[in-house]
Amino acid sequence: MxxxxxxxxxxxxxxxxxxxxxxxxxxxxxxxxxxxxPVVRYLLADRAALAVGSRVMIKTISGGVADLVSIGRGVTPPM
Incomplete structure (x- = not known):
């Protein structure tokens, strides 16, 4: 990228x-x-945007801890 x-x-x-x-x-x-x-725009959201069945891309830091979570809406990550 x-x-x-x-x-x-x-x-x-x-x-x-x-x-x-x-x-x-x-x-x-x-x-x-x-x-x-497809044109993708990132918007900040709160944790309520995560739901069972959401298509996500997760950037992690050491120890498997999420650092950034992208949720696809109409487009499946990675965007």
Missing amino acids: TNGIVTGVSAGTGGRHLIVRSADRSWRFHMAVPAQA
Whole structure:
């Protein structure tokens, strides 16, 4: 996985084109995003959002302790 910041968006045939750069500005690239690609947004939630049957992705720290829990809603993690 690579994290970046969208610095530009343009419409293209079959989808959008993004210009993405790194937070430290060491690299920049252009990326095509097809119209059918799922777009995911993270929102903070409380523990009540977890339920039996939820599809989750869990980042752990040593000892099997959860550090971050992502819950899929319409999209199955990993997103």
